[in-house]
Amino acid sequence: MKIAMIGTGYVGLVSGVCFSDFGHEVVCVDKDPRKIEMLERGEVPIYEPGLDTLMAKNVEAGRLSFTLDLKSAIDGAEAVFIAVGTPTRRGDGHADLSYVMAAAEEIAKAADHYIVVVTKSTVPVGTNRKVQEVVAAANPGLEFDVASNPEFLREGAAIDDFMKPDRVVVGVETERAAKVMEDIYRPLYLRDFPIVTTDLESAEMIKYAANAFLATKITFINEIAALCEKVGANVKQVSKGMGLDGRIGNKFLHAGPGYGGSCFPKDTKALARIGQEHAAPISIVETVIKV
Incomplete structure (x- = not known):
């Protein structure tokens, strides 16, 4: 399966590399040319033990690549993950969702086939409903689903947390989206790691x-x-x-x-x-x- 990962920060890069190690074709997208150039040279912009070795292995195998071009990353992908920052806004304590919504709009404009838009970023309850609205407004004819898939990664142990999780939380609304998410996490299903499937709001709240x-x-x-x-x-x-x-x-x-x-x-x-x-x-x- 082809997966696009929007954002090559801590969550996006670790998730993208680990998904590629599952056997998926993963394209990681970022707007920062310096970061993409660094990744293409095989250099990791964050510190996470073992990530550089795992990344090199999957790049060499042809399963992992990096690009600035969102449209090419989405072309043929069955799922696109949003893994951008959600910092606290100054003054009111709210999570800043501007990066999430901007990514959702760009995905909608670039997509021309059915796709599952998966929010990996930590977002308040109700955010995925808003993502749904943004995508539908930006591309009314697009066939898509939205899923919530919060991360539970500890810095310094992120790869182990991803590969041997306490649980994977997946919030979906349709059987079609559930099937795509099941295919993405099949290696974990096969090893009997707990997969908790919920509605969108419950997945957001669990995190x-x-x-x-x-x-x-x-x-x-x-x-x-x-x-x-x-x-x-x-x-x-x-x-x-x-x-x-x-x-x-x-x-x-x-x-x-x-x-x-x-x-x-x-x-x-x-x-x-x-x-x-x-x-x-x-x-x-x-x-x-x-x-």
């Missing part, structure tokens, strides 16, 4: 809910650590005792400087905004943000 919950665990154990210092308890022993409870688990229960990185801060803020907008505030997430 935010998961990240917010992990941020909550980190914040909670740090609060417990502060209390341990006051009462003379050992937070490492407390964390171990808690983590052995199967309902809690031992991951993300290590006291430290707090959560950070490129995802948790913006995703917790975005989820809090979603709750406020729908008059269903998530008080624990709002507390986590303030701590």
Whole structure:
């Protein structure tokens, strides 16, 4: 199957390389000529252990290529993934969806056959419905479906996370789109990794809910650590005792400087905004943000 990947940042490049290693023909697209030139030279613009070797292997096999030309990338593709940035907008905490919508419009104008437009970027609930509207408006005659396929990649372990995932989340509305997504992830289906198929909104929410919950665990154990210092308890022993409870688990229960990185801060803020907008505030997430 031919796949186009829009965006060669962390998520787009890792996903594109791994899809090509599944055996698919993958064309990665970016607007930055310097980035494409770098990739064509075999240089990786991000640091991820093993990515350069895996990329070289699939380029050599003819399954992976890079281009500035969106139309040629989409030509003959059955699915096109949007993996562009969704940074937090200044002032209001909303995710900036301008890059996602611009990509959706460009895809619509370039496509001339049935295609599944898959959002890989982390986006608020309802975004894929808007993508659907943008594509339909830009190319009213185009036959297409929209799918939500959020990523769950840890920096430094992204390839392993992609190849051996805890789960793959796929939000679709039609059987045709579901079949395309099933074909894309067939290597994981065959190895019995969990594939969670949902509606669009549930797939979008799973990503935010998961990240917010992990941020909550980190914040909670740090609060417990502060209390341990006051009462003379050992937070490492407390964390171990808690983590052995199967309902809690031992991951993300290590006291430290707090959560950070490129995802948790913006995703917790975005989820809090979603709750406020729908008059269903998530008080624990709002507390986590303030701590």
